[in-house]
Amino acid sequence: MTILVTGGCGYIGSHTCVQLIKQGFDTIILDNLYNSKEIVLERIYQITGKRPQFYQGDIRDKHLLNNIFKENKVTNVIHFAGLKAVEESIKQPLKYYDVNIYGSINLLEAMKAANVKKFIFSSSATVYGTQPNIPYIETMETEEPTQPYGRSKLFIEKILQDLAKAEKDWSITLLRYFNPVGAHPSGLIGEDPQGIPNNLMPYITQVAIGKLKSLAVFGHDYNTIDGTCIRDFIHVMDLADGHLAALNYNSSHSGVNIFNLGSGQGSSILEVISTFEQVFKKKLAYHFAPRRAGDLPAYWANADKAKKLLNWQTHLNLYDMVHDSWNWQSKNPNGFNE
Ligand code: NAD
């Protein structure tokens, strides 16, 4: 099988490419390097002994997409490419809808023209909105997220559902990720946010490496075990393996199938910090700060459906996640910038 991986140079895409290559899949990456670096290809080579075929370009480029499908016998597409910064999406909604929604439609049109109809989409737990009934399970109704990034994910899910309703020969899997963290155990690839990180784990590791002064813990007056928010953190290697399991399932199931990819367990922010301190063997500088607008107090996945139907579950725990995040950060203080 030949898998086209859009956004394959990015954080989750690169780890998934490593696992795809290890399983013997031919892997083609399409990425415009908007939020990633070409050196990722070299690192994938160092880990796997194979360099994925690479097209540098944009998912909104019709001509390029048609060429990729003409030049290769693509059998499946895993679609990671997109923009993912929630705050930025509030300030620049058109950019987010253009890349995420128009880009996805463009990709689907090129697939249709090439008669490639197996598609795996990177969705997000954000499509559950702000519902208080946790854990989130796939049978729950989605709720419109409050920001353009989340809305773009929900709209794409709806577009894919309409497509599968209209054309019965599509096999579409929607993977709703919870909070991906961690890195490949080699420390050769990992998350490399540009500028000051928005997400918790890269913020922690950048405080530890001395690039940032202190972690602001947003809110410690939530109604949770220690007052801080609770999230379902999932190791990016487990997440990558979830894509392989989904690829297998998607090959023999048409229509739209939806899976949560999470550990099924919540951890509080203070638990993450104390686990990090065990790994780091030093105290982490942090302080309490006001709640961040839009944050939910607590949510995690019900991950039973993926376990039952995909035969997939997470194997790596919070210690592994912080260990591998720190391993990546300490070996690459400047990320992929050498
Ligand atoms: P990332 O930014 O590291 O990777 C996305 C990749 O897509 C980057 O390499 C970027 O250069 C590329 N890209 C962006 N716009 C493009 C375009 N127009 N054409 C071609 N390539 C383009 O992000 P990630 O964390 O690896 O996330 C991958 C996917 O998973 C995204 O769709 C994201 O919304 C989704 N997701 C991420 C998380 C998370 O917390 N990381 C959670 C849920 C869902």
Ligand code: WQD
């Ligand atoms: C986690 C927790 C913060 C930073 C986001 C997106 C979501 C999905 C995953 C794509 C929260 C706290 C954070 C900091 C902190 N992405 N925190 N200090 O918000 O759960 O989810 O990424 O689909 O859509 O919204 O992740 O890592 O930003 O925050 O205290 O400096 O850590 O309050 O409770 P979030 P996060």
